[in-house]
Amino acid sequence: MTRSVRRIRTLQVAGAAAAALLALSACSSSDDSSSKSSDSGSPASSGSAKLSGTVTVFAAASLKESFTKLGTEFEQQHPGTKVTFNFAGSDSLAASITGGAPADVFAAASPKTMKAVTDKQDGVGTPVTFVRNQxxxxxxxxxxxxxxxxxxxxxxxxxxxxxxxxxxxxxxxxxxxxxxxxxxxxxxxxxxxxxxxxxxxxxxxxxxxxxxxxxxxxxxxxxxxxxxxxxxAVNAYPITLLKSAPNAAAAKAFIALVTSAEGQKVLTEAGFLKP
Structure with missing residues (x-):
């Protein structure tokens, strides 16, 4: 075998080895990138983030029994959360909220009372009527x-x-x-x-x-x-997420429970009319 042929074969082997190393490096880099992306939280993982912490709900006194029941249900569905309530006349609750009392959710017994809050402290979302009462x-x-x-x-x-x-x-x-x-x-x-x-x-x-x-x-x-x-003289009851809610994620989930079929069943069984 001539020297030139040997040299060509040696170069081919070296080239193949280099290519293999490059491929291996690329795979390792891809795996590291995927791992880092997964660790930092992809859109899918962040969407299923576990709820935790306290949700503070200011609610009209007439909602006491049904909301207490829904609060217990919420805590069972989301271990690590706690729902605390302040039940009172809607007007006094509104005054507390506009006065700076920390709260996540406000459920009022009339649109007029809700407006007293949203006019001074815009809700994160538009208030939604979830029941009526007679x-x-x-x-x-x-x-x-x-x-x-x-x-x-x-x-x-x-x-x-x-x-x-x-x-x-x-x-x-x-x-x-x-x-x-x-x-x-x-x-x-x-x-x-x-x-x-x-x-x-x-x-x-x-x-x-x-x-x-x-x-x-x-x-x-x-x-x-x-x-x-x-x-x-039928009253409509609106509910909203409050501005600067301390626990907005869990508050949104609680509102979702109230307006869900499950929540509506609890409310109608308590005597409330559908929205």
């Missing part, structure tokens, strides 16, 4: 005063309490009374619907105009009396 008269068990209409509450006998005019249940009661050309001076105005109902439950009042959901939640502690004028 008024009902709550009387003492057995209805001893034989209340059968809104007009019966204007008589001198029954001691009646109403929600304050500034809260949604009170505004709705005033609207229903106006629709019937009735005037009613209650024994007291209460700060929220639960406070009004409690007066009847404790027998400190004979009747109260509250929401049908509250009458249902009270069970046999009160008796409910429907009245036609309530159809003219």
């Amino acid at each position: 008024l009902e008269i709550a009387t003492l068990p057995g209805n001893p005063d034989k209340v059968s209409s809104l007009k019966d509450l204007t008589k001198s006998g029954p001691k009646v309490v109403l929600c304050d005019k500034t809260v949604p249940c009170g505004a709705a009661a005033q609207k229903a009374l106006a629709a019937s050309n009735l005037k009613l001076t209650p024994a007291s105005y209460e700060q929220d619907v639960k406070s009004a109902l409690t007066k009847v439950e404790l027998k400190e009042a004979d009747a109260a105009v509250v929401y049908r959901t509250d009458v249902k939640a009270a069970g046999d502690k009160v008796e409910g009396v429907e009245f036609p004028e309530s159809a003219k």
